[in-house]
Amino acid sequence: MAKTKVKSKARAEGELGWKELEIGCFITEPGNSSQFKTGDWRSRRPVLDLSKCNKCTLCYYYCPEGCIAKTPEGYFQADLFYCKGCGICATECPKDAITMVEEEK
Amino acid sequence: MAKRVGLEVSIALADAVKLANADVVAAYPITPQTHIVEHLAELVANGELKASYIPVESEHSAMSACLGASAVGARTFTATASQGLELMHEVLYVASALRLPIVMAVANRALSAPISIWSDHSDVMAVRDTGWIQIFVENGQEAVDNVICGFHIGEDIRVLLPVMIHLDGFSLTHVIEPVILPEQSEVDRFLPLFKYPLPLDPGKPVTMGAFGPPFIYTEVKWAQEVNLEAAKEVILECWQKFGKTFGRHYSPVESYHSEGAKVLLMTMGSLSETAMVAVDKMRGEGKDVGLLKLRLWRPFPFAEFRQAVKDAEVLIVLDRALSFGGPGGPVCSEVKAALYHEAKKPKVIGFIGGLGGRDISMSGFEEMVNQGIEIAQTGSEREFEIFGVRE
Numbered sequence: 001m002a003k004t005k006v007k008s009k010a011r012a013e014g015e016l017g018w019k020e021l022e023i024g025c026f027i028t029e030p031g032n033s034s035q036f037k038t039g040d041w042r043s044r045r046p047v048l049d050l051s052k053c054n055k056c057t058l059c060y061y062y063c064p065e066g067c068i069a070k071t072p073e074g075y076f077q078a079d080l081f082y083c084k085g086c087g088i089c090a091t092e093c094p095k096d097a098i099t100m101v102e103e104e105k
Numbered sequence: 106m107a108k109r110v111g112l113e114v115s116i117a118l119a120d121a122v123k124l125a126n127a128d129v130v131a132a133y134p135i136t137p138q139t140h141i142v143e144h145l146a147e148l149v150a151n152g153e154l155k156a157s158y159i160p161v162e163s164e165h166s167a168m169s170a171c172l173g174a175s176a177v178g179a180r181t182f183t184a185t186a187s188q189g190l191e192l193m194h195e196v197l198y199v200a201s202a203l204r205l206p207i208v209m210a211v212a213n214r215a216l217s218a219p220i221s222i223w224s225d226h227s228d229v230m231a232v233r234d235t236g237w238i239q240i241f242v243e244n245g246q247e248a249v250d251n252v253i254c255g256f257h258i259g260e261d262i263r264v265l266l267p268v269m270i271h272l273d274g275f276s277l278t279h280v281i282e283p284v285i286l287p288e289q290s291e292v293d294r295f296l297p298l299f300k301y302p303l304p305l306d307p308g309k310p311v312t313m314g315a316f317g318p319p320f321i322y323t324e325v326k327w328a329q330e331v332n333l334e335a336a337k338e339v340i341l342e343c344w345q346k347f348g349k350t351f352g353r354h355y356s357p358v359e360s361y362h363s364e365g366a367k368v369l370l371m372t373m374g375s376l377s378e379t380a381m382v383a384v385d386k387m388r389g390e391g392k393d394v395g396l397l398k399l400r401l402w403r404p405f406p407f408a409e410f411r412q413a414v415k416d417a418e419v420l421i422v423l424d425r426a427l428s429f430g431g432p433g434g435p436v437c438s439e440v441k442a443a444l445y446h447e448a449k450k451p452k453v454i455g456f457i458g459g460l461g462g463r464d465i466s467m468s469g470f471e472e473m474v475n476q477g478i479e480i481a482q483t484g485s486e487r488e489f490e491i492f493g494v495r496e
Contacts, residue, residue, distance in 0.1 A: 017324060018328040018331070023265060024203040024204040024205075025315070025317065026311045027311060
């Protein structure tokens with residue numbers, strides 16, 4: 001049966017039971033896709049060699065997930081909560097500063 | 106006081122949509138639904154119905170436009186038939202899953218090929234599992250009443266589901282019948298204003314139809330199923346309220362001389378009226394025959410159906426659609442499934458007939474009943490019988 005109550009913050013995977021869903025599974029809190037972990041799709045992760053990086057920003061612009069951000073030191077690092085491991089940053093890096101490393105258990 | 110007038114059923118149905126004060130009508134014309142949407146276009150154009158009429162380029166667009174309209178909280182109506190219903194097929198699932206209470210009249214018509222503009226239920230059966238509430242009517246008055254009830258039921262906060270009103274093409278849509286159109290004030294009192302609880306609103310945004318990964322999809326579908334099943338109580342409540350207000354009563358499985366009858370005939374839609382006359386004649390001749398008319402197709406009224414057939418020995422089910430390569434007619438196979446676990450149940454004999462507008466006359470129903478009784482005694486090697494086919 002329908003519920004009119006607006007749900008509080010969306011929760012992580014596996015927690016919502018069918019009775020807790022909003023009408024039609026609507027999302028009532030804008031921007032909650034930021035809570036959706038896509039990092040667990042990854043089989044390889046980007047590792048940055050700081051000695052080679054010249055902070056050119058290309059990896060930042062090429063990342064299709066938009067998960068690369070500037071660190072306080074001015075380098076660019078992928079947020080592994082979102083990084084899907086596509087390797088585009090490593091391919092585009094003109095200094096070969098990014099290596100894709102197999103994820104291990 | 107509302108007067109009884111002679112009206113083409115399509116026109117009366119469109120007038121019922123006007124009485125319900127629909128806000129948006131988005132439709133694409135198709136035989137035999139055309140007069141319904143033409144008359145609605147007329148009512149909007151001449152200012153009698155203050156609604157937006159969206160003429161679209163296809164039925165797929167018609168249903169898509171209805172989604173958007175209903176999602177902002179507009180009372181939304183459309184109508185279609187046959188190929189048009191199939192063209193909007195994928196969008197039908199979205200309407201029910203997003204819980205949008207669109208009301209749609211379906212002027213039941215056969216599917217191609219060969220091209221047939223005449224009535225049967227093959228279009229209905231192809232959309233059986235789309236999650237809509239589905240109500241069959243058998244005359245013009247029932248069409249008018251159930252369009253009004255359709256909005257009442259669908260928009261109920263406990264339901265919020267789209268509703269199809271099935272009326273047989275031509276034998277209803279194009280026939281002039283005596284119809285009582287309720288007064289506007291009566292409908293206004295009966296039908297509450299539509300207030301969608303979570304409409305699309307830039308001031309308070311919501312996302313409808315977002316990505317549903319494996320971790321949530323099953324929960325969403327189960328919630329939908331529980332919701333549709335629970336809608337039956339609200340449907341009963343609405344029909345009761347309608348009966349009290351207007352004096353015309355509806356129920357999920359309607360019976361005609363069926364109490365205690367050993368042989369029951371079961372029909373759906375406009376042929377039920379011919380079947381009633383046939384039952385009268387057979388009873389007059391001393392045959393113990395009654396009739397059940399299935400009004401509520403979805404959610405299927407299991408309890409009411411089992412109660413209605415509990416004393417019968419033979420149940421003869423007429424389907425106006427064929428499930429190719431399957432168990433015969435969709436209604437009959439569901440009826441059999443509903444009875445499988447019952448300790449005491451009638452023998453169920455399924456007939457397919459009335460395809461593509463083929464009429465079944467009074468004597469046709471008599472023949473069907475006689476054949477059914479005989480098969481119940483002798484048995485048959487076939488899963489179902491095809492009625493009136495030429496060798």
